[in-house]
Amino acid sequence: MASVCFYFQVHQPFRLRRYSVFDADPVYFDEFKNAEILRKVANKCYLPANYILLELIKQFGGHFKCAYSITGVILEQFEQYYPKVMDSFKELAQTGCVEFLAETYYHSLSFLYSREEFSEQVNLQRARIKQLFGQEPKVFRNTELIYNNELAQLISQLGFKGIICEGADHILLGRSPNFLYRPPQCSELKLLLKNYRLSDDVAFRFGNRDWKEWPLTAEKFANWVNQVNGNGYVVNLFMDYETLGEHQWADTGIFDFIKHLPQAVLQYGTNDFKTPTEVVNAYPAADQLDVPHMISWADTERDLSAWLGNAMQSNALHELYKLESQIKASSDPQIIADWRKLQTSDHFYYMCTKYFADGDVHKYFNPYESPYDSYINFMNVLDNIRYRLRKIGRDNSPPQPIALAAPVKAYRPR
């Protein structure tokens, strides 16, 4: 018996507007562009894909299942710009066949910089999912599947039963991603590893006519899945939701592929679909998996270099998190929200110089002409945040005798 476990990542950042060093107003985000992109992606992907998956769930009477990780920042955008998308996710939630995962509300890299901020964002996200979809998330995924042993420990303390990470070759060392694993010193927590070959067959190679397996049919793919039978429990297919209709356009046949996949998988009789929590409950951990160093699902390096690969990125992140205590001490909900929206990992991804000259996936959805422009823009915004903090600090602090104010003091009524 082999299970197929689908998890789709649903996320869009609040992109910054062009913010010059001469700008002074605290309006950082490009409302127009964010709304425009969200509507475009929703019409090409979220709405049609939700509709198809809902139909499949109905058609197979609960035998087709999947999971989503929807960030807090995109949920805010659904509410602001396109409530219809929110309704359609709620409808999916009501079928009982869809699981919602937990992650950081702001799709942030906070785990690397502040455990306190990280935990707060995870709890914010959990509460939001509960409120919207009536589910308490049991399985956690970190931003860009960034993971190591320490994260597992923290997630275990936060009460999760499972955690999702990349099935990178260099941590598996020849073992199969199709089993469950357990992190060292966390006997309760189970690791679900992404089967990156089969995931990427759909997410990256599906529409590639130069690929020798093109065109990929549901039957062919279901056959590959079935080969796991007897040599693993579960095939974890983790990908961006935008794969359906946006990364792979509708004319590649991606929607037809998805429509036919449940039938093709289920025809093998013993194979089925499970959500991550069901997988965690159904199968034991096969082995311990030791991941002392950070891994992620990005690029071929599977490391942090897409967000922390150059001096600008580490500088921007460092300067941002340096403000944490001051921001929180301000108790100003607006400045806290602005600061947190700046934590979204996309802002740092835009600053990546790794493949910039070659032009590739890094340019996709990148609103900037160059990584340098994105850094300059970000730092200008951060400057304004600092300015606001200073201003709040001045306004809140008790009136101080001003250095040059000796005469003024003399006039103060007693």
Next chain:
Amino acid sequence: MKVLMLGWEFPPFISGGLGTACYGLTKAMSEMGIEVLFVLPKPIHSEYATHVKLVAPKPGSSLSSSSDVFALKEFRNVRFRTLPSALQAYQTPSAYKKTVKTTTTSTEVEKSVKVEELAAVESAPDSNVSSPSKSGEAFVGAGANYAGDLYSEVERYARLVSQIAGQETFDVIHAHDWMTYPAGLGIAAISGKPLVIHVHSTEFDRSGEHVNQQIYDIERQGMHGAQRVITVSFLTKKILATRYNVPADKIRVVYNAIDNNHKHVPTHTQIQRDEKIVLFLGRITMQKGPEYFLAAAKKVLEVMDNVRFVMAGSGDMIRRVIELAAEMGIGHKVLFTGFLRGEDVEKIYRMADLYVMPSVSEPFGIAPLEALSHDIPVIVSKQSGVSEILTHVLKVDFWDINEMANKIIAVLKHPPLHSTLKEHGSFEVKKLSWSDAAKCCLNVYNELVGEKALLV
């Protein structure tokens, strides 16, 4: 493959990017085994006493004093021929007139020179910024007094080159910029060999909308008469298509490069300064956008104090620009160095924290490559050919002074930005090579000549 190449400046007798480009390209061709005969109108030296002295053969050196043919030692497959012409790059018709007046009318063929002496000239101090052979001189465009002398000189050059051409064999003619187009067309007609013209700049780049009709006509004739036209960027290709109506399918883009073998003296004494230096280096002419540089400087100084703006170069706008700086109230923050060469250029690069090229219209722009190879971050205008090939530089529209200031401030304020630009930029510039440019030219020749007798 034998190429008859027509140019009008060559190091050390250079005043701008054209000579540098001809040097790099010819050297790379020579290394590829392409035979090149390079015909130059030699400046007549009598006006510049220092030059005459320095170029004079050393006693005992093995010069063939009676020949106008010479070779340089790093150019194995290149022969040079010079003509007794007063043509110089970036010269205005009126400036030309001045040159001719003071020139001895000797038609004697120039003496050949050796590399050592050439090198000596390069580092020769010269403070005479107004002399026409310096990069300080620019086309004035409309309004200049066209006496016809320059044009008759262009024609005379064409006649003399045609005579040389009769004595030589070659497969293709390659002419650089407008002054050599009539010569190129003439030889092509006589010899029946294909003509390639190489457009390093157009009249629109030099003069904006106030074009000199006569020069425009010569350019247009060359572009339409040639079998192939090489431009130094897509930007220039577009100008040829829209302004000269040249069919796009006969234009090939060949980017310039930089000689990476050039050694830079490492900084020995890094003097600690609390002032940052932003550098403008180039001719101070309309084309180079000096007033946008000043406007951005003013904006920068509104938020930062510890910055100095250095404008190195001279040109027909220098007085206007100095006045402008004073009018803006930033005169004390802007330093004018006049025209720099040799050691002084190296020095100024070593001092600079940022190089800005705000050109209004720059067909290519080799200077940013030089700045990058000196480990200096660069801001270039989007209206430049070089912005098409560089990714690790900052780019702005020349007119967007707010954005220019925004970027200048960012580079000066954030060391990680400075260092990332510097590291990636100097690496990127190393990938540009003249041999790639030479290969592109060879492809153009091959298209014309046919497949035989090509690669050596």
